[in-house]
Amino acid sequence: MYRPFLEYLEKELFSKFDLRSRPIPAGLEGNVSNRGKNQATIQSWCYECAELRKIRYTYIDAGASAQVFNSVIYPSYHYDIPLLGIDLLSFGKNKIIVVLDIQPLFQEESYLTKYIEPMRSLREKYNDLAQNLEMRFYDANQYFSKYLLFAKTDPETVKTRFFEAYQDYISLYWQMLEQAEMIQTEAEIQKIVKAQKDYDEYSAERDPASGLFSSYFGHEWSEKFLYEFLFEDAVKKEDSVKLAVPNTTR
Incomplete structure (x- = not known):
C-alpha cells in the first residue's frame, strides 16, 4: 500500500544527495515471520x-493484515533544522493511520517561528488530514509541530490527497535544508547532538511499534531493532543502571 511513498x-534522495550506505547492524536489515495466518x-x-x-x-509487509512504512531523517549536527518524520500504518481496510511532520528539536519561540511557521500554509491546504486525534503514547507538544x-x-x-501532501511536505523540508546555515561553534554543535540524542531516548521509550515488531519477530529481535537501529542513540534503562554501577571487582 505504501510502496509508492x-x-x-528514494527517488528524491538519490536525485538530490550524494548518498552513502550507512551500516545496519547484522541481522537487523530484514526479517521474515511466519507467525499467524500471514507471512x-x-x-x-x-x-x-x-x-x-x-x-x-x-x-513491513504482512499482506492485507498490515502494511507499515516508517522513516526518520536526521540532519547533520551542523544544522539545527528539525527532523522529518513519516509513519504510515494500515491494519486491514478499516484502520489506516497516517502521520507526517517536520519535527522540531527545540520549543523556543524563535526556533518555532523560523522553522515551523513556514509549514502553516501547507497545514491549511491539507487541513482535512489534520484531525487533532489523541496521541496515546506521546506528548503532542514535544517533538511534534502544531x-x-x-x-x-x-x-x-x-x-x-495524502500522497500529494506527502510530496509537498518533503519538498518543504528540502527547501529548509537548502536555506539552512551551517553551525560552526562546538557549543552549538553539541547542543544539536544532545537534542537528537534526547529525541532518540524519548522515542525509544514510547514507540508503540515495538509491540508490533515483537508480535511478528519476537521480543529479543525487536528490542535490538529498536535500540540498535531505529533509535541507536537511546540507552535502555537497565543498561543505564548497569553503566552507573562502579566495577568493584578490580
Missing part, C-alpha cells in the same frame, strides 16, 4: 550524506 522518497516481512534501508547524518526507512498531519483515513485518500 517509499519509492518517491510478514520487514526490510530497512539506511543512508547518509554531508547534509543528512542518518536517513532510515523501514517497510502543523503535523495526523489522520485516520481510507485507501483512496492515501493514494491521492
